[in-house]
Amino acid sequence: xxxxxxxxxxxxxxxxxxxxxxxxxxxxxxxxxxxxxxxxxxxxxxxxxxxxxxxxxxxxxxxxxxxxxxxxxxxxxxxxxxxxxxxxxxxxxxxxxxxxxxxxxxxxxxxxxxxxxxxxxxxxxxxxxxxxxxxxxxxxxxxxxxxxxxxxxxxxxxxxxxxxxxxxxxxxxxxxxxxxxxxxxxxxxxxxxxxxxxxxxxxxxxxxxxxxxxx
Amino acid sequence: xxxxxxxxxxxxxxxxxxxxxxxxxxxxxxxxxxxxxxxxxxxxxxxxxxxxxxxxxxxxxxxxxxxxxxxxxxxxxxxxxxxxxxxxxxxxxxxxxxxxxxxxxxxxxxxxxxxxxxxxxxxxxxxxxxxxxxxxxxxxxxxxxxxxxxxxxxxxxxxxxxxxxxxxxxxxxxxxxxxxxxxxxxxxxxxxxxxxxxxxxxxxxxxxxxxxxxxxxxxxxxxxxxxxxxxxxxxxxxxxxxxxxxxxxxxxxxxxxxxxxxxxxxxxxxxxxxxxxxxxxxxxxxxxxxxxxxxxxxxxxxxxxxxxxxxxxxxxxxxxxxxxxxxxxxxxxxxxxxxxxxxxxxxxxxxxxxxxxxxxxxxxxxxxxxxxxxxxxxxxxxxxxxxxxxxxxxxxxxxxxxxxxxxxxxxxxxxxxxxxxxxxxxxxxxxxxxxxxxxxxxxxxxxxxxxx
Numbered sequence: 001x002x003x004x005x006x007x008x009x010x011x012x013x014x015x016x017x018x019x020x021x022x023x024x025x026x027x028x029x030x031x032x033x034x035x036x037x038x039x040x041x042x043x044x045x046x047x048x049x050x051x052x053x054x055x056x057x058x059x060x061x062x063x064x065x066x067x068x069x070x071x072x073x074x075x076x077x078x079x080x081x082x083x084x085x086x087x088x089x090x091x092x093x094x095x096x097x098x099x100x101x102x103x104x105x106x107x108x109x110x111x112x113x114x115x116x117x118x119x120x121x122x123x124x125x126x127x128x129x130x131x132x133x134x135x136x137x138x139x140x141x142x143x144x145x146x147x148x149x150x151x152x153x154x155x156x157x158x159x160x161x162x163x164x165x166x167x168x169x170x171x172x173x174x175x176x177x178x179x180x181x182x183x184x185x186x187x188x189x190x191x192x193x194x195x196x197x198x199x200x201x202x203x204x205x206x207x208x209x210x211x212x213x214x215x
Numbered sequence: 216x217x218x219x220x221x222x223x224x225x226x227x228x229x230x231x232x233x234x235x236x237x238x239x240x241x242x243x244x245x246x247x248x249x250x251x252x253x254x255x256x257x258x259x260x261x262x263x264x265x266x267x268x269x270x271x272x273x274x275x276x277x278x279x280x281x282x283x284x285x286x287x288x289x290x291x292x293x294x295x296x297x298x299x300x301x302x303x304x305x306x307x308x309x310x311x312x313x314x315x316x317x318x319x320x321x322x323x324x325x326x327x328x329x330x331x332x333x334x335x336x337x338x339x340x341x342x343x344x345x346x347x348x349x350x351x352x353x354x355x356x357x358x359x360x361x362x363x364x365x366x367x368x369x370x371x372x373x374x375x376x377x378x379x380x381x382x383x384x385x386x387x388x389x390x391x392x393x394x395x396x397x398x399x400x401x402x403x404x405x406x407x408x409x410x411x412x413x414x415x416x417x418x419x420x421x422x423x424x425x426x427x428x429x430x431x432x433x434x435x436x437x438x439x440x441x442x443x444x445x446x447x448x449x450x451x452x453x454x455x456x457x458x459x460x461x462x463x464x465x466x467x468x469x470x471x472x473x474x475x476x477x478x479x480x481x482x483x484x485x486x487x488x489x490x491x492x493x494x495x496x497x498x499x500x501x502x503x504x505x506x507x508x509x510x511x512x513x514x515x516x517x518x519x520x521x522x523x524x525x526x527x528x529x530x531x532x533x534x535x536x537x538x539x540x541x542x543x544x545x546x547x548x549x550x551x552x553x554x555x556x557x558x559x560x561x562x563x564x565x566x567x568x569x570x571x572x573x574x575x576x577x578x579x580x581x582x583x584x585x586x587x588x589x590x591x592x593x594x595x596x597x598x599x600x601x602x603x604x605x606x607x608x609x610x611x612x613x614x615x616x617x618x619x620x621x622x623x624x625x626x627x628x629x630x631x632x633x634x635x636x637x638x639x640x641x642x643x644x645x646x647x648x649x650x651x652x653x654x655x656x657x658x659x660x661x662x663x664x665x666x667x
Contacts, residue, residue, distance in 0.1 A: 045661045050574055071578050078576015085664060089571035093228035094221075101216035107576040111216060148575075 001026045001188040002047065002156055007056035009039075009046055017043050019056075022206070026155070029182060029189040031199045034208035040192035041086075043208065044160050047190060048081055049073040061155050078107030082149030082187070084178075086161035088141055090133040096120065096144050097129040100151045107152050116151060123147045123177055139170035146174065150181055157182050159191040163198045171197050218581065222589040225561070232557045233593060239553055240597025240643070241604055243546035244636050246539065248605025251630050253612065254536050258529060260622040261287070264402040265521040266337035269503050272296070272304055272510060273492035278519035279528065285316050285492035286521055287402055288326045291378070292318050296516055298478065298488040304510060304518075305479045305493060309502040313479055314494040317414040320374035320385065325360045327374050327390075327407045329414030329490075331477045335396070337494075338403040344368050345394030349474055351412035354390040358398035359405050366392050374417060385417050400623045411478050411490060547643065554593050554647035558586065562651045569655050570663035582655040590648025591641065598640035602633060 004022040008015055017039040024030050034040050045051040046058060049065040058065045061080055068076060077083075091099055100116045120126040123143040133141055142162065149157055162178060163171035175198050182189035193199055226233040264287055273281040274294030283290035298315075305313030314337070317329035328334070332347055335355075345368035347355060356366060366372055371391045376383040390409065398404055476483070478490075495518075497503070503520050510518035562569075569582050577585075610626025617623070 041665055042661075045665065048574065050661045050664070071580075074573060074576055074578050077574060083574050085571075087567075087664075089567055089664065091224075091568050091571070093224045093568075098216060098224065102221065102572070103575050105216040105221075106572055106581070 001028070001061065002190065003057075003059040003062075004047075005057045007046065007053050007058065009042060009051065010054045015054075017046065017053075017208075019043070024188045024190060024204075026188055027183060027186045028204065029179060029202055030191075030204045030206060031202035032190065032192040032206045032208060033194065033199055034192075035194060038208040040194075040208055041160055044158050044190070044192050047156075048083055048158050049077050075108060078103075079109070079152060080155045082152065082154035082157040084145050084149045084157070084159035084162050086164065088133075088145040090141060090144055090148070092133050095130050095132055096125060096136075096147075099133070099144060100148050103148045103151050109152055119147045119151045122150075122181065139166055139173070142166060142170065142174050143177065146177055146181070150185070153185055153187075155187050157187050157189045159189070161193055161195065162191060164193065164195045168197065171195070175201055218585050218588055222585060222592055225565075225589060226592060229557070229561060232561075236550060236554045236557055236593050237597040237600060239550035240547060240594060240640070241600035243543045243550055244598045244601030244640070245604040245608065246543035246546070247636060248602055248633060249609050249612070250536055250540055250543070251632055252605070252609045252626065252628060253624060254529075254533070255630055256624050256628065257532070257622060258525075260401075261525045261529070263338075263400070264622075265525065266401070267496060268337065268494045268521055269497045270495040270506055270518050270520055271492050272301060272495060272516050272518045275515065275517045278517060279524050281492065281517065281519045282521050282524040284318070285494070288318075288328070288406065292491045293517075295489040295491055296493070297485070298490055299485040300514060300516060301490055301493040302479050302481070302485055304495070304506075304514075304516070306481075307506065309497050309499050309506055310495050311498050312496040314496075315411050315478055315490045316492045316494060317411045317489075318491045319414055319418050320376055321378045321380075322360070322372055322374055322390075322407050323364050324378070324380040325357070325363070325405055325407055326378060327354070327409060327414070329409055329411040331411065331479070332474050333477070334408060334494075335403070338399045338401045340396045340399050340403050343395050343397040345392070347474055348393055348408075348410050348413075351410050351416050351475075352388060352390055353393040353409065354413070355394035355396060355408045356392055357396050357404040357406045357408070360407050361395045366395075368392050368395060388417060410475050412475065415488065547639070550597065551594075551643045551647050554590060554644070555650070557593075558590060558648055558651040562586070562654055565655075566658055566663050569658045570660045573658065573660045574664065579656045582658065583652045586652035586655045587645065587648045590644040590652070592644075594640040594644030594647070595637070598636055602636065 002022070002024040004019055007017065007019040009017040032040050032043060042051065046053050047060070049058075049060070049068070052066050060076075063076060065073060065076070091102060094102060097116055097120070100119060101111055104111055104116070117126055117129070120129055123146055125140060125143055125147065128136060128140065133144065136144065142165075146162070149159070157178070159178060163174050166174060178189065178191070179201060191198065191202070199205060266286070268286060271281055271285050273285060273292070274296050276293030280290050281293050284292040301315065304310065312333055314331055314333045315329070318326060320327040335347070343358065345355070356364070361367065364372070369392065371389040373384045373386050373389045375381065376385065390407075390413065396403065478488070495502070495506070497506070503522070507518040507520060510516055572582060573579070606626040608626070609624060613624035613626060
C-alpha cells in the first residue's frame with residue numbers, strides 16, 4: 001500500500017527527513033513518533049504528495065507519487081488518501097454535511113448523501129450534519145475532520161497529531177474511531193504524534209531520527 | 216456540492232460584505248439604466264412628435280420656443296403670423312406639404328389646435344370612433360384628451376381661453392366632438408384638433424391679443440397689427456366661406472359631407488387672417504438648409520428646423536446626463552474596488568481553506584475558477600439587481616410623468632446598450648477577482664498548512 005525507498009527531503013540543503021525503507025500494507029497501522037521539529041509533519045506531507053521529496057521514491061497503491069504531475073497528484077490524493085490535519089481546517093462557510101460533500105466533489109466523486117450520512121453516523125455526528133463548525137465543540141470538530149478524511153473511502157489515511165488538542169475522553173474516542181474505521185475499511189493508517197495516549201495504541205511505531213521501525 | 220455552491224456559501228458566510236458590494240454595483244448600474252432608458256425614449260419621443268416636419272415657420276423669437284410651442288405644445292407661442300405671408304411660403308417649390316397651426320384655447324389643460332386635415336397623417340393617427348371635421352367648431356380629440364375629459368363623439372365642450380386649466384370659457388360657442396383618435400403614443404394624444412376656422416370664429420382671426428397668454432410674443436406684433444385687429448372684429452367672420460354664422464354655432468348648420476378645403480388654398484381670402492405657425496414638409500434635403508436662411512432673411516417670419524432644435528436641446532440636456540453617467544460610472548468603479556478589497560482581504564483568511572481544498576484533491580485551476588466565480592456572482596448579481604431597479608424606477612417615473620402629460624416613458628423597454636452593462640459586469644467581476652484568484656492559484660499547500 002505504502003512503500004518508501006531511500007527517501008530524503010531537504011530544506012535549503014539541510015536534510016529534514018531521511019528514511020531508507022518503509023512499507024505499510026493494507027490494513028496496517030503505523031505511528032510516527034518524535035519530538036517537535038523532527039520532521040513528522042514534513043514526512044506526512046511527503047506521504048500525502050503535498051510535498052515532493054528531494055530524493056527517493058514514494059509509492060501509494062503502487063503509484064509513484066513523486067513522478068506524477070501536480071494535477072494528477074491532486075486528483076490521486078483526493079481520491080485515495082484521507083488527510084486529518086492537526087488544525088483540522090474545516091471550511092467554516094460550509095455545514096458539516098457540506099464539508100464532507102466538498103471532499104467528494106473535489107475528489108471528482110459522485111455526490112452520495114447516503115454515504116455522507118453513513119459516515120457521520122459512524123463518528124456519531126449525524127445529528128449535527130446541518131451545523132456549522134463554529135457551533136461544534138473541539139472534540140466534535142475533530143470527528144468531523146475524521147469523517148471528511150473517511151468519506152471517500154481512501155486506501156491510505158494520514159493523520160497529523162489527531163488527538164493532541166483533546167481531553168482524555170475525546171482523545172480516546174477519536175483514537176478508537178480512527179483505528180477502527182481504518183481497520184474496517186482495510187486502509188493503511190499512518191499517524192504522527194507525540195501524544196503517548198495515541199502512540200501506545202499502535203503496535204508499529206517509527207521514531208524519527210532513528211530511521212528504523214520499532215516492532 | 217460544486218464550485219457554484221461553494222462560492223455561494225462563502226458569499227453567504229460574509230453576508231454583509233457581499234450585500235454591500237451588490238448594493239453598490241446595483242446603485243451605479245440602476246442610475247445608468249434610468250439614464251439610458253430616459254434619454255433614448257426622450258429622443259424617440261421628440262423625434263416621433265416631430266412627425267416628419269422639416270420646418271416650422273412662425274413669428275420671430277426663440278427658434279426653440281417656436282418648436283416647443285407649435286410641435287411639442289409645451290411652451291407659449293412666439294406670436295402670430297399673417298396667413299397671406301404663410302401661404303406664400305407654403306407654395307415655395309421646395310415645400311411638398313404645408314399645415315397651418317392656430318393656437319389659443321384649451322380644454323381641461325389640453326391644447327385645442329386649429330389645423331387642417333393633413334395634421335392627422337403626421338402621426339399616423341387613426342380614428343377610434345367618429346370621423347374628421349367637416350365644418351368649424353367640430354373637434355377631434357386625441358386619445359388622452361378623450362380619456363381625461365370623458366368626452367366622446369356627439370358630446371360638446373367649451374374651449375377655455377389660454378392654456379391653463381381654468382380661465383375665460385367661450386361658453387357661447389361650444390365645440391362638438393365628431394371624432395376620437397386611437398392612442399399613438401405621440402403628442403397628438405394630448406391635443407384636441409379642429410379646423411383653423413374654429414379658432415378664428417372664437418378669436419376673430421387670431422389677430423387680437425387681449426388677455427392672451429403669450430403676451431411677450433404678441434408684443435412684437437401687437438402694435439403693428441393693431442388696426443388689423445380692429446378690422447378682424449368687425450368683419451372677420453362674415454368673410455369666411457363655408458364658416459357657420461358666428462352668432463349661432465349650432466351643429467346642424469355645420470353638417471357638411473366633405474372635409475373643409477385648406478385655408479392655404481390660393482382662393483381662400485387671407486386678408487386679416489393670422490395663424491400661429493406653419494408646418495412645412497419637404498422631400499428635398501435642400502429645404503432644411505436653404506429655406507430657413509431664406510425665410511429669416513427676406514421675411515418678418517422665422518423658420519426653425521425641429522431636428523436641429525431637438526439636437527440642440529438634447530445637447531443641453533445631454534451635458535447633465537453625461538455628468539450623471541460619469542457619476543454612476545464612478546460608483547461602479549468604487550463598487551469594483553470594493554469587490555476587489557473584499558475578495559483580497561477574504562483571501563488572506565481563506566488561504567488555509569484553499570490549501571485544504573487542494574489537499575482534498577482540488578486542482579489549482581479549480582481554485583482559480585472558484586475565486587473568479589465569486590467575483591462574477593457579486594458583479595452579475597449587482598448589475599442584474601441594478602437592471603431590475605433601473606427598469607422599475609423608469610416605469611415609476613413614466614407613470615408619474617404620464618400624469619404630468621409630458622412624454623411617454625416606460626420601464627418595459629430594453630436598450631441594446633444594457634447588454635453592455637452585463638458585459639461590463641463580467642469584466643468588472645473578472646478584474647476585481649483576478650488578483651485574488653491568481654493568489655488562490657499559487658497557494659502552497661504544505662507551507663500554508665504547516666504554517667499554522
